[in-house]
Amino acid sequence: MSPPRHSGATAMVLWLVSLLACIGIISxxxxxxxxxxxxxxxxxxxxxLLMDQIRDGLASRLILVGIEGADAPTRARLSREIAxxxxxxxxxxxxxxxxxxxxxxxxxxxxxxRYLLSPAVVPARFSVEGLHAALSESIDLLASPAGLLVKSMxxxxxxxxxxxxxxxxxxxxxxxxxxxxWASRDGSRALMxxxxxxxxxxxDAQQGAMAAIRQAFDHAPGATPSAKLVMTGPGVFSxxxxxxxxxxxxxxxxxxxxxxxxxxWFVYRSFSALVLGLLPVxxxxxxxxxxxxxxxxTVHGITLGFGTALIGEAVDYSIYLxxxxxxxSADRQDWIKRFWPTIRLGVxxxxxxxxxxxxxxxxxxxxxxxxxxxxLIAAATVTRFVLPSLLPANFRIHxxxxxxxxxxxAVQGAAVLRWPAAIVLLAACAIVVDHRASLWNANIAxxxxxxxxxxxxxxxxxxxxxxxxVRYLVVVSxxxxxxxxxxxxxxxxxxxxxxxxxELAGFESPSRYLPSVAxxxxxxxxxxxxxxxxxxxxxxxxxxxxxxxxxxPFLDDVDAARNRxxxxxxxxxxxxxxxxxxxxxxxQQRQWRALLPLTAPEGxxxxxxxxxxxxxxxxxxxxxxxKAESDRLYSGYLHEAIxxxxxxxxAIIALLWAVFRSPLRVLRIIAPLAAAVITVTAGLSLFGQxxxxxxxxxxxxxxxxxxxYALFFDRPDPRVPIPPRTxxxxxxxxxxxxxxxxLLALSNVSILQAMGVTVAPGxxxxxxxxxxxxxxxxx
Amino acid sequence: MSRFGPSRSRFCALAGLxxxxxxxxxxxxxxxxxxxxxxxxxxxxxxxxxxxxxxILDQPVESSGxxxxxxxxxxxxxxxxxxxxxxxxxxxxxxxxxxxxKRVLQIRDYPEVGGMIESIRATLAGDRKALERxxxxxxxxxxxxxxxxxxxxxARVGAIIARIRIAGAGDAVRSIEILQPDxxxxxxxxEKLTPR
Numbered sequence: 006m007s008p009p010r011h012s013g014a015t016a017m018v019l020w021l022v023s024l025l026a027c028i029g030i031i032s033x034x035x036x037x038x039x040x041x042x043x044x045x046x047x048x049x050x051x052x053x054l055l056m057d058q059i060r061d062g063l064a065s066r067l068i069l070v071g072i073e074g075a076d077a078p079t080r081a082r083l084s085r086e087i088a089x090x091x092x093x094x095x096x097x098x099x100x101x102x103x104x105x106x107x108x109x110x111x112x113x114x115x116x117x118x119r120y121l122l123s124p125a126v127v128p129a130r131f132s133v134e135g136l137h138a139a140l141s142e143s144i145d146l147l148a149s150p151a152g153l154l155v156k157s158m159x160x161x162x163x164x165x166x167x168x169x170x171x172x173x174x175x176x177x178x179x180x181x182x183x184x185x186x187w188a189s190r191d192g193s194r195a196l197m198x199x200x201x202x203x204x205x206x207x208x209d210a211q212q213g214a215m216a217a218i219r220q221a222f223d224h225a226p227g228a229t230p231s232a233k234l235v236m237t238g239p240g241v242f243s244x245x246x247x248x249x250x251x252x253x254x255x256x257x258x259x260x261x262x263x264x265x266x267x268x269x270w271f272v273y274r275s276f277s278a279l280v281l282g283l284l285p286v287x288x289x290x291x292x293x294x295x296x297x298x299x300x301x302x303t304v305h306g307i308t309l310g311f312g313t314a315l316i317g318e319a320v321d322y323s324i325y326l327x328x329x330x331x332x333x334s335a336d337r338q339d340w341i342k343r344f345w346p347t348i349r350l351g352v353x354x355x356x357x358x359x360x361x362x363x364x365x366x367x368x369x370x371x372x373x374x375x376x377x378x379x380x381l382i383a384a385a386t387v388t389r390f391v392l393p394s395l396l397p398a399n400f401r402i403h404x405x406x407x408x409x410x411x412x413x414x415a416v417q418g419a420a421v422l423r424w425p426a427a428i429v430l431l432a433a434c435a436i437v438v439d440h441r442a443s444l445w446n447a448n449i450a451x452x453x454x455x456x457x458x459x460x461x462x463x464x465x466x467x468x469x470x471x472x473x474x475v476r477y478l479v480v481v482s483x484x485x486x487x488x489x490x491x492x493x494x495x496x497x498x499x500x501x502x503x504x505x506x507x508e509l510a511g512f513e514s515p516s517r518y519l520p521s522v523a524x525x526x527x528x529x530x531x532x533x534x535x536x537x538x539x540x541x542x543x544x545x546x547x548x549x550x551x552x553x554x555x556x557x558p559f560l561d562d563v564d565a566a567r568n569r570x571x572x573x574x575x576x577x578x579x580x581x582x583x584x585x586x587x588x589x590x591x592x593q594q595r596q597w598r599a600l601l602p603l604t605a606p607e608g609x610x611x612x613x614x615x616x617x618x619x620x621x622x623x624x625x626x627x628x629x630x631x632k633a634e635s636d637r638l639y640s641g642y643l644h645e646a647i648x649x650x651x652x653x654x655x656a657i658i659a660l661l662w663a664v665f666r667s668p669l670r671v672l673r674i675i676a677p678l679a680a681a682v683i684t685v686t687a688g689l690s691l692f693g694q695x696x697x698x699x700x701x702x703x704x705x706x707x708x709x710x711x712x713x714y715a716l717f718f719d720r721p722d723p724r725v726p727i728p729p730r731t732x733x734x735x736x737x738x739x740x741x742x743x744x745x746x747x748l749l750a751l752s753n754v755s756i757l758q759a760m761g762v763t764v765a766p767g768x769x770x771x772x773x774x775x776x777x778x779x780x781x782x783x784x
Numbered sequence: 785m786s787r788f789g790p791s792r793s794r795f796c797a798l799a800g801l802x803x804x805x806x807x808x809x810x811x812x813x814x815x816x817x818x819x820x821x822x823x824x825x826x827x828x829x830x831x832x833x834x835x836x837x838x839x840i841l842d843q844p845v846e847s848s849g850x851x852x853x854x855x856x857x858x859x860x861x862x863x864x865x866x867x868x869x870x871x872x873x874x875x876x877x878x879x880x881x882x883x884x885x886k887r888v889l890q891i892r893d894y895p896e897v898g899g900m901i902e903s904i905r906a907t908l909a910g911d912r913k914a915l916e917r918x919x920x921x922x923x924x925x926x927x928x929x930x931x932x933x934x935x936x937x938x939a940r941v942g943a944i945i946a947r948i949r950i951a952g953a954g955d956a957v958r959s960i961e962i963l964q965p966d967x968x969x970x971x972x973x974x975e976k977l978t979p980r
Contacts, residue, residue, distance in 0.1 A: 103890075148836055148845040149869050149882065156968070159840055172885050182890045289896040436835055505884075
């Protein structure tokens with residue numbers, strides 16, 4: 006056996022083993038589509054909070070359900086039936102449809118613990134003057150329409166602590182009720198608000214919860230075909246976007262594979278060539294996914310979508326091999342000598358470009374970088390070392406010399422287009438400069454894979470529900486539950502001042518439902534001994550139309566409250582308040598954290614500077630605007646990605662310089678690529694597309710793919726014409742890339758679409774510019 | 785045209801006259817006739833005085849203010865004394881405002897309060913159906929001086945309202961007296977009408 010044959014066999018074995026290993030790795034890989042790809046790898050405290058909230062915060066666990074169609078009584082009946090079934094389901098922490106299921110228990114809890122919970126309980130409240138004032142207030146209240154609510158409580162609660170608590174807990178943001186259950190403002194839809202036990206980021210559990218809701222709806226005794234179920238919420242978004250990415254990636258992969266296979270069939274007219282030509286692609290895809298899985302632990306759906314498109318590029322290598330080499334195996338050895346160095350340089354150029362993405366703090370981007378590098382290396386290596394030995398001795402593809410000759414003539418004539426091309430390029434530069442301010446979209450929502458229709462449904466349901474958007478938070482951290490509760494109480498006092506000034510509509514605090522031990526103690530100590538209270542009460546009723554003897558139940562209750570054990574978190578179980586405390590009081594390893602969501606005044610907004618100023622003297626307390634924080638996070642990424650891409654460009658230039666040692670040659674290779682990038686950017690701007698991070702990745706791909714064209718057109722001696730076969734191979738390589746990426750442009754997942762609309766026109770332009778500006782014999 | 789005062793509109797006067805002519809001067813008034821007469825006015829404003837006699841208090845508490853009704857479902861009670869306070873019932877939503885505090889309730893969640901307010905609103909609206917959902921109705925007197933007695937059907941409402949006695953003349957409601965099972969009473973006198 007000759008040495009090359011032997012090395013071919015070794016390569017084959019290595020290849021097969023690697024393929025098996027990749028398949029093994031991929032079969033254990035976890036695929037995600039949630040926002041985790043957009044969360045930073047080394048977050049600041051604010052970002053960490055943002056991430057926690059996105060992953061498993063209160064808002065992440067909410068599912069909003071709407072029942073549409075049929076008539077109002079049917080919708081209400083369905084709402085009750087679904088709620089009843091789901092309340093028994095362990096997957097849901099809370100199922101609320103407006104029925105007062107917890108109301109009685111909540112009222113009992115508040116009433117029984119009023120002296121520990123009411124912020125009005127201070128020593129002065131139980132002095133003679135304090136009692137007199139509180140009693141007068143209660144008597145006035147009796148005269149009011151609300152008097153009916155308090156009359157029966159008066160003998161036990163003459164100071165009106167229960168009224169205090171109800172005032173504090175009722176925020177007046179309940180949805181409208183129709184037929185006894187929540188409904189949209191126009192009454193056309195019944196509404197439910199569910200809280201899942203699982204975190205919003207647990208997509209499988211969210212999918213299970215959605216299925217349970219759907220099942221409860223389908224199997225409700227009152228089910229009717231005219232009623233329709235709609236759902237929204239962060240978890241629902243994760244599930245639907247995972248489904249839609251999965252669906253689109255599968256569909257686009259199949260279509261692009263079919264398109265590319267058709268194209269290749271047209272060139273090769275040979276089934277074996279077709280199959281063999283796809284081997285490097287498949288190897289590249291498998292290697293890419295396996296590498297990402299090894300490097301990141303999980304693979305994001307976007308990465309897979311990107312892989313789909315990369316098929317179009319990886320297939321180029323086999324096209325170059327098949328089309329450029331002559332028709333026998335000796336020629337293929339010759340191809341390896343003549344063309345491989347150029348292709349290897351093209352691959353290296355791409356890898357240098359993508360390597361910069363690996364440094365990104367944005368895991369989504371780093372994944373794409375790793376995927377592209379591993380995929381391209383694998384595809385090129387398989388083409389170089391495995392494919393030649395796999396080709397049968399009589400392997401031939403369809404004769405493409407006629408196309409080649411036609412292309413040669415076209416290339417000869419392309420120089421005529423230099424001036425028009427220069428004008429187009431100049432115009433593109435002008436457009437880019439003109440649009441520079443609005444070129445980039447710094448809104449993180451632009452990355453969301455959620456469709457516009459789903460966003461609109463979400464907005465409608467949220468508006469109907471008055472659901473919390475949890476945008477503004479005050480966060481308190483500390484070493485234990487008691488310290489964060491105490492700090493929350495201090496923060497609450499300052500926030501209350503802002504509420505009274507009208508700066509805030511309101512706020513929530515876990516300390517409202519579970520006061521700190523210190524505060525509970527203090528309140529307990531504010532309660533006088535029975536005999537003292539009795540004397541003071543007798544004096545306090547002077548001048549009031551009441552008899553102190555009526556308040557024996559009050560004396561009993563206060564006496565009991567003085568000696569009862571303090572409230573624990575466990576005492577809240579089975580009340581609606583438990584949910585609030587669970588969501589707002591969080592233990593993380595050794596750290597405790599309390600969240601105090603703020604509500605902006607109606608029609609107004611929250612002045613962040615003012616809130617920060619009010620809280621500035623408190624340690625371990627900070628104010629977070631989640632929306633601003635996430636936008637800042639994303640614009641940070643965007644900025645970083647731009648810098649890294651420029652770094653990649655510098656690396657590519659350095660590589661070309663190291664190989665050619667000629668500034669002019671480097672310039673000739675880079676110029677058509679830069680021209681393509683500028684023209685595509687201008688085109689996108691012109692069509693009103695603001696660039697997101699994935700457009701940037703697309704531009705990098707344009708450089709990676711285009712560098713092959715530019716390298717083929719680059720030759721030391723311009724008098725040597727480019728072989729017609731090479732031109733044919735470039736044309737088909739270009740067409741397959743356009744087919745692969747062009748399909749992404751049709752996707753309605755914005756991030757996939759962004760790559761598609763950038764790469765497809767970009768690679769065409771790169772080829773055209775490379776042709777037009779190629780060195781001429783007469784130049 | 786005021787819902788609370790004696791008939792002022794020519795149309796209503798005419799309607800009253802027709803009724804009188806048809807039934808004879810002292811003939812008893814039917815619930816249907818009373819409701820039809822009450823239902824004719826789209827809105828009205830008035831002032832009220834309310835006196836509550838509550839057993840735990842040695843003296844009755846008094847409050848006064850203004851009433852506004854817009855058919856079919858909007859009722860506002862603006863108390864001016866002893867403390868400014870507003871109660872607005874619009875559809876099923878009850879909004880109570882007192883000082884800076886504002887509470888929004890669904891009357892379905894509070895059938896006792898809901899029953900009481902609904903009795904006033906449905907009477908003003910001449911909405912017999914709404915009244916009969918909650919109460920048994922008994923009417924006495926003639927159109928010039930009628931008394932409508934409402935007795936709760938529902939035990940939950942009955943726990944807090946023993947009976948409501950509404951007195952009026954023509955299409956004007958003059959007083960609403962609420963008697964509670966524990967003997968507590970409130971008497972709202974709708975004293976002065978303010979024609980719009």
